[in-house]
Amino acid sequence: xxxxxxxxxxxxxxxxxxxxxxxxxxxxxxxxxxxxxxxxxxxxxxxxxxxxxxxxxxxxxxxxxxxxxxxxxxxxxxxxxxxxxxxxxxxxxxxxxxxxxxxxxxxxxxxxxxxxxxxxxxxxxxxxxxxxxxxxxxxxxxxxxxxxxxxxxxxxxxxxxxxxxxxxxxxxxxxxxxxxxxxxxxxxxxxxxxxxxxxxxxxxxxxxxxxxxxxxxxxxxxxxxxxxxxxxxxxxxxxxxx
Amino acid sequence: xxxxxxxxxxxxxxxxxxxxxxxxxxxxxxxxxxxxxxxxxxxxxxxxxxxxxxxxxxxxxxxxxxxxxxxxxxxxxxxxxxxxxxxxxxxxxxxxxxxxxxxxxxxxxxxxxxxxxxxxxxxxxxxxxxxxxxxxxxxxxxxxxxxxxxxxxxxxxxxxxxxxxxxxxxxxxxxxxxxxxxxxxxxxxxxxxxxxxxxxxxxxxxxxxxxxxxxxxxxxxxxxxxxxxxxxxxxxxxxxxxxxxxx
Numbered sequence: 001x002x003x004x005x006x007x008x009x010x011x012x013x014x015x016x017x018x019x020x021x022x023x024x025x026x027x028x029x030x031x032x033x034x035x036x037x038x039x040x041x042x043x044x045x046x047x048x049x050x051x052x053x054x055x056x057x058x059x060x061x062x063x064x065x066x067x068x069x070x071x072x073x074x075x076x077x078x079x080x081x082x083x084x085x086x087x088x089x090x091x092x093x094x095x096x097x098x099x100x101x102x103x104x105x106x107x108x109x110x111x112x113x114x115x116x117x118x119x120x121x122x123x124x125x126x127x128x129x130x131x132x133x134x135x136x137x138x139x140x141x142x143x144x145x146x147x148x149x150x151x152x153x154x155x156x157x158x159x160x161x162x163x164x165x166x167x168x169x170x171x172x173x174x175x176x177x178x179x180x181x182x183x184x185x186x187x188x189x190x191x192x193x194x195x196x197x198x199x200x201x202x203x204x205x206x207x208x209x210x211x212x213x214x215x216x217x218x219x220x221x222x223x224x225x226x227x228x229x230x231x232x233x234x235x236x237x238x239x240x241x242x
Numbered sequence: 243x244x245x246x247x248x249x250x251x252x253x254x255x256x257x258x259x260x261x262x263x264x265x266x267x268x269x270x271x272x273x274x275x276x277x278x279x280x281x282x283x284x285x286x287x288x289x290x291x292x293x294x295x296x297x298x299x300x301x302x303x304x305x306x307x308x309x310x311x312x313x314x315x316x317x318x319x320x321x322x323x324x325x326x327x328x329x330x331x332x333x334x335x336x337x338x339x340x341x342x343x344x345x346x347x348x349x350x351x352x353x354x355x356x357x358x359x360x361x362x363x364x365x366x367x368x369x370x371x372x373x374x375x376x377x378x379x380x381x382x383x384x385x386x387x388x389x390x391x392x393x394x395x396x397x398x399x400x401x402x403x404x405x406x407x408x409x410x411x412x413x414x415x416x417x418x419x420x421x422x423x424x425x426x427x428x429x430x431x432x433x434x435x436x437x438x439x440x441x442x443x444x445x446x447x448x449x450x451x452x453x454x455x456x457x458x459x460x461x462x463x464x465x466x467x468x469x470x471x472x473x474x475x476x477x478x479x480x481x482x483x484x485x486x487x488x489x
Contacts, residue, residue, distance in 0.1 A: 087380055087383070087384065088383075088384075088387065088455070088458075088459040089459055090292070090384075091292045091295060091296065091384045091385075091387055091388050091391075092296075092299075092387065092388065092391050092459065092460060094274075094292070094293070094296060097274050097277065098273075098274040098275065099274060099275055130458070130459065130460075130461050130462075131458055131459065132458070133455065133458055186461075190461055190462055202251055205251060205253050208253060209253070214253075214254065214258065214262060214267070216263060216266045216267060223279040223280060224277050224278060224279060224280060224281065224282050225277055225278070225279055228269050228270060228274075228277050228293075231267050231268065231269040232269050232293075232296065234267050235267070235268075235269070235296070235297075235300040235303070237253045238253070238254075238300065238303055238304070239300075239303050240253060241252060241253040241254050242303045242306055242307055242399075
């Protein structure tokens with residue numbers, strides 16, 4: 001069933017046209033291809049990443065570098081939170097392809113891709129939203145997280161996510177945008193922001209519909225990674241439907 | 243089921259739902275590391291992928307709405323969509339009983355690490371034989387989280403299906419005659435009591451057998467349920483004991 005006007009306002013499924021010097025390509029290459037990243041934007045080349053399914057990083061980059069997530073937390077803490085997402089939450093909420101995500105993160109893709117930055121912020125929000133015990137650990141860390149409550153941090157993540165959006169944010173859609181909204185909806189719900197969660201849910205529901213993740217015929221031409229991710233996204237949406 | 247108040251926009255509608263091939267939408271049961279851009283490698287050895295757990299959970303939600311094996315579990319959905327069932331409580335009851343039957347047995351064949359009675363600290367780690375020792379702890383923890391997710395969802399779906407059956411029996415069927423409909427068993431509330439009791443017992447077992455950190459990973463629903471169920475189960479058993487003593 002097509003919604004009125006949908007065919008006329010067909011959304012482009014390509015990478016977002018941001019000010020960043022992001023490499024152009026299909027949605028597949030945009031956020032999942034392991035070889036797609038532009039290394040010239042990496043502030044650090046001294047990182048060492050453990051190539052295990054569970055870990056995000058073992059030796060994060062120096063704090064002296066500047067990252068777009070620095071206002072949220074330092075890079076060591078960011079990697080720790082994302083590592084906790086991989087270990088604790090990913091099995092139930094698998095919205096990333098682990099090797100690709102790990103590689104994108106190691107190459108600091110968030111510096112030049114707003115969509116990847118949005119995904120990272122949302123992953124932090126959902127980890128803190130779901131795991132109160134982890135948040136307490138972040139508070140007790142040697143370099144503690146600056147937020148005093150989970151709600152405060154999730155609210156900040158939401159605000160930051162909204163500020164990333166330009167006027168043409170919805171002109172081009174992809175699974176990463178769906179994931180950012182989906183995660184932020186969960187995070188909001190987990191900290192008691194039900195009204196906001198419900199409104200964001202409408203947004204990611206619409207994105208899922210526009211991406212046709214429920215129609216296997218729409219998967220034609222997608223690579224194996226994107227296909228797997230979209231199928232998982234479909235079932236995550238199905239849970240909500242039931 | 244969950245969206246009873248109809249205050250939320252639905253992701254799918256009945257027409258789309260009826261045309262979907264859900265089996266085709268099941269993710270491949272391999273870990274991400276096996277999926278490359280243009281090829282998919284087999285899951286190594288006896289390893290069970292995290293996606294297997296994800297799919298088991300997905301099939302629960304599938305079975306809650308419609309049969310995962312239409313030939314094996316025939317029920318009213320084959321004959322009538324939800325619009326027709328909404329106006330015919332007998333058809334709806336038959337449909338719900340079909341869903342309940344499938345849900346009840348759907349986890350019988352799941353891999354050992356995902357079974358309800360799996361022991362977190364089991365010595366049997368054959369399914370982890372190819373996993374590096376430093377990752378075994380993490381994997382076992384991840385499977386514990388998925389186990390909680392799967393089995394609490396399993397019980398929750400059965401519980402709300404019983405709620406719907408009770409609602410039909412109590413509010414819609416009392417004054418109707420089933421003579422013009424296919425013969426079905428109309429349960430009485432007291433007859434579902436033992437099933438509900440069994441759900442409570444299983445829930446208590448799950449919650450007590452899985453570490454808190456793995457319950458927490460499933461969100462505050464489960465944490466709330468764990469507290470609520472413990473207190474409710476206590477109330478239940480107190481009431482049960484008092485009732486036994488008075489009769």
